[in-house]
Amino acid sequence: MQTTMSLQNEISAPAQLTSPSGPPTLSRNVTTTDLGRIQLQAMKNTLLKSHGRPPWYGKDGLPTSDAFVVGIAGGSASGKTHVARQIVESLGSLPSVVILSQDSFYCKHSPEQVILAHQNLVDFDHPDAIDMPLFASCLADLKGCRQTNIPIYSFSEHQRLDETKYLYGAAVIITEGILALHDPTLRDLYDLKIFVQCDSDLMLARRIRRDVKERGRTVDGVLDQYLRYVKPSYDNFVLPTSKYADIIVPGSDNAVAIDLISTHIKRQLKGRANQLRSQLAKAGPREALSWKTSPMLPAFEPWLNLVKIPDTPQLQGILTILRDRTTSREDFIFFTDRLSTLLVEKAMEFLPHVVQTVITPVEETYVGKKLEVNLCGISILRSGGPLERGLRRVVNNVPIGSLLIQSEAKTGEPLLLHLQLPICIRERHQAQQTYVFLLDAQIGTAASAFMAIRVLLDHGVPEDHIIFVTFLVAKHGGIVMLRKAFPQVTIVCSAVDNDLSERWLECVDVEGETSTDPSSHTEAKEGRKVWVVEPGMGHIGEFFYIHMNGVGTYHY
Amino acid sequence: MVHEASLSSQATPASLPPSVVTLPQTAQLEALYTIIRDKNTSRGDFLFYSDRIIRLLVEEGLNHLPVVPKTVETPTGAIYEGVGFEGKICGVSILRAGEAMEAGLREVCRSVRIGKILIQRDEETAQPKLFYSKFPPDIASRYVLLLDPMLATGGSAMKAVEVLMEHGVPEERIVFINLIASPEGLHTFCTRYPALRVITGWIDKGLNEKAYIVPGLGDFGERRYCV
Numbered sequence: 001m002q003t004t005m006s007l008q009n010e011i012s013a014p015a016q017l018t019s020p021s022g023p024p025t026l027s028r029n030v031t032t033t034d035l036g037r038i039q040l041q042a043m044k045n046t047l048l049k050s051h052g053r054p055p056w057y058g059k060d061g062l063p064t065s066d067a068f069v070v071g072i073a074g075g076s077a078s079g080k081t082h083v084a085r086q087i088v089e090s091l092g093s094l095p096s097v098v099i100l101s102q103d104s105f106y107c108k109h110s111p112e113q114v115i116l117a118h119q120n121l122v123d124f125d126h127p128d129a130i131d132m133p134l135f136a137s138c139l140a141d142l143k144g145c146r147q148t149n150i151p152i153y154s155f156s157e158h159q160r161l162d163e164t165k166y167l168y169g170a171a172v173i174i175t176e177g178i179l180a181l182h183d184p185t186l187r188d189l190y191d192l193k194i195f196v197q198c199d200s201d202l203m204l205a206r207r208i209r210r211d212v213k214e215r216g217r218t219v220d221g222v223l224d225q226y227l228r229y230v231k232p233s234y235d236n237f238v239l240p241t242s243k244y245a246d247i248i249v250p251g252s253d254n255a256v257a258i259d260l261i262s263t264h265i266k267r268q269l270k271g272r273a274n275q276l277r278s279q280l281a282k283a284g285p286r287e288a289l290s291w292k293t294s295p296m297l298p299a300f301e302p303w304l305n306l307v308k309i310p311d312t313p314q315l316q317g318i319l320t321i322l323r324d325r326t327t328s329r330e331d332f333i334f335f336t337d338r339l340s341t342l343l344v345e346k347a348m349e350f351l352p353h354v355v356q357t358v359i360t361p362v363e364e365t366y367v368g369k370k371l372e373v374n375l376c377g378i379s380i381l382r383s384g385g386p387l388e389r390g391l392r393r394v395v396n397n398v399p400i401g402s403l404l405i406q407s408e409a410k411t412g413e414p415l416l417l418h419l420q421l422p423i424c425i426r427e428r429h430q431a432q433q434t435y436v437f438l439l440d441a442q443i444g445t446a447a448s449a450f451m452a453i454r455v456l457l458d459h460g461v462p463e464d465h466i467i468f469v470t471f472l473v474a475k476h477g478g479i480v481m482l483r484k485a486f487p488q489v490t491i492v493c494s495a496v497d498n499d500l501s502e503r504w505l506e507c508v509d510v511e512g513e514t515s516t517d518p519s520s521h522t523e524a525k526e527g528r529k530v531w532v533v534e535p536g537m538g539h540i541g542e543f544f545y546i547h548m549n550g551v552g553t554y555h556y
Numbered sequence: 557m558v559h560e561a562s563l564s565s566q567a568t569p570a571s572l573p574p575s576v577v578t579l580p581q582t583a584q585l586e587a588l589y590t591i592i593r594d595k596n597t598s599r600g601d602f603l604f605y606s607d608r609i610i611r612l613l614v615e616e617g618l619n620h621l622p623v624v625p626k627t628v629e630t631p632t633g634a635i636y637e638g639v640g641f642e643g644k645i646c647g648v649s650i651l652r653a654g655e656a657m658e659a660g661l662r663e664v665c666r667s668v669r670i671g672k673i674l675i676q677r678d679e680e681t682a683q684p685k686l687f688y689s690k691f692p693p694d695i696a697s698r699y700v701l702l703l704d705p706m707l708a709t710g711g712s713a714m715k716a717v718e719v720l721m722e723h724g725v726p727e728e729r730i731v732f733i734n735l736i737a738s739p740e741g742l743h744t745f746c747t748r749y750p751a752l753r754v755i756t757g758w759i760d761k762g763l764n765e766k767a768y769i770v771p772g773l774g775d776f777g778e779r780r781y782c783v
Contacts, residue, residue, distance in 0.1 A: 313639060535634035536630055536634065539631070
């Protein structure tokens with residue numbers, strides 16, 4: 001009963017997997033099985049993605065839609081997991097799916113309850129065994145495109161563990177569990193409710209075979225448990241929830257039903273895709289041009305509200321070296337590093353300070369200031385990397401997370417491929433107190449800046465706690481839209497260039513927007529459309545990491 | 557929308573000599589000074605945060621060196637009218653505390669030449685006396701960044717300038733880079749060398765009876781190297 005579902009918890013605590021704990025006397029027992037199965041199980045409560053996450057927000061910066069949530073209920077061994085996995089498979093190339101298991105949400109137990117549980121005297125099939133409010137709040141967060149940290153329940157300890165599992169960014173969420181349709185709050189969150197209907201005899205037969213074969217249990221033991229907990233729960237709590245289901249799916253030979261379901265989901269998701277980067281790049285310059293002539297906006301740059309570091313002779317000299325195509329790679333790295341330090345020092349000025357009184361070595365009292373914030377850096381890979389050393393030099397031991405955003409070769413759409421956020425961002429209540437330096441070499445089309453800021457807002461970082469640190473901003477580019485969407489983000493830069501222009505790039509991968517990675521050498525050979533900042537510095541990430549010359553030929 | 561950097565509570569004295577440039581007195585800078593002033597700050601933190609200020613000072617100091625127009629072609633093929641750095645430079649540190657600023661200078665100017673100068677109080681005359689100096693042979697043709705973190709009475713800094721000028725460096729080609737200055741020292745120094753540019757991070761209240769800067773931060777060299 002519910003056996004297969006529990007393993008992902010064991011995966012999270014690998015030590016328990018390997019220790020043979022003897023024949024279990026648990027009601028909700030754990031099936032340790034062959035390795036292939038374990039790997040499958042490990043996929044639960046994990047974000048499954050095929051190619052990256054396209055924009056989930058509009059040009060106003062707001063999420064366009066919630067995640068699509070499917071709830072799957074049904075008796076133990078009725079085949080819920082199978083149905084969930086079939087749905088995932090049938091969705092094909094759709095990105096970011098998570099299967100959320102009810103078993104993660106068993107209540108925290110008192111010491112007395114733990115003892116009872118080990119004696120097999122706790123009814124884990126009863127709705128009271130599940131922490132429904134927590135379940136619902138985690139699901140609501142995920143549905144609302146926010147991060148969540150789901151609990152981890154250990155079946156060997158019969159207790160919820162202290163650590164949690166961080167989840168973020170699913171476009172489709174599949175919740176499954178015998179009581180997935182029981183709680184009204186949960187039911188309200190589902191876009192599609194499925195009940196897997198299976199003949200009781202068949203479920204019992206599957207269960208006996210599974211437990212006897214895989215766990216070495218006696219038929220008597222299995223039956224005893226079945227009659228004591230499983231059957232009453234099914235009759236009283238599980239089966240009645242079938243009336244809430246939109247679809248009742250048979251527990252076997254259900255290929256047609258699954259096909260219908262996945263067709264429905266695909267249709268629902270289809271309308272949600274949007275083409276953001278082209279919107280940003282195209283609308284940027286055009287809107288900018290119209291505003292340039294508008295009497296309503298006398299000066300353009302103040303409206304952009306950029307913080308530019310002082311235009312000193314040294315800054316001009318550094319920029320000249322960085323812009324010069326004949327600059328050696330060694331010089332390029334040295335001067336980006338020097339510039340990044342200046343930028344980060346400037347960015348530090350926008351953090352809040354409190355009064356601090358100290359005694360100096362000459363025993364004088366000094367009333368000074370103290371920086372009192374949680375601060376972390378997040379660099380947008382690859383091109384944010386050149387700013388990291390500056391940040392490390394200025395802020396001792398600062399955590400630096402990363403976002404890998406890559407544009408899709410065909411459409412130019414940004415895709416979120418990977419995120420590794422500092423711990424302080426993963427927990428919402430901490431994220432709300434944290435200041436973030438977002439690092440990227442330039443803002444051209446602003447597509448990756450847009451996505452990165454959205455990710456932070458999704459995590460609860462207040463907009464005015466985000467300080468975007470960058471070398472270059474193209475005045476007539478995506479910055480216009482970025483500013484409109486996120487007016488409270490502080491943008492610190494060293495130069496504002498005039499234009500963003502559309503080019504055709506031949507041979508290797510170079511792009512005006514900085515967040516690309518030359519993993520797509522093959523398609524790049526055919527050439528592709530790129531946006532470059534002019535006069536610009538070329539492809540900063542490429543220069544910094546790979547080489548200066550032969551990065552590609554721009555055609556006008 | 558705060559796009560004004562939060563300012564420090566401390567105002568720069570109004571009557572600054574015109575040759576003196578201070579760093580922008582931001583809350584952030586004040587926070588850095590608060591850390592290094594605190595007698596309970598660990599040596600590690602003292603190093604880290606004094607280095608940060610030194611880097612800012614050196615960056616500011618370099619801005620007082622000349623640049624010339626320079627036109628370059630960018631990787632996108634555009635023409636950019638920029639500037640190029642002009643003139644050879646060298647650093648000169650006043651031992652021993654001035655050495656602490658060398659790393660900061662090298663961070664910003666790779667492989668820059670660095671001269672050294674040791675000045676101590678002559679116990680007989682109570683005047684600063686030159687004990688040792690080593691300069692690049694062509695120092696007369698270079699811009700000199702003179703490094704000393706603390707400007708108290710100004711005695712040793714003035715002696716150092718005197719030595720540099722004896723080596724043929726004109727006053728106006730020297731930039732004095734300094735972490736904390738006393739108003740008295742600054743006044744004496746600038747009156748004597750009005751054409752010499754002084755970059756200082758913070759101007760303190762004054763000197764105590766032992767001629768220590770107050771509130772100050774104690775003995776910079778001692779805290780940096782020995783404590």
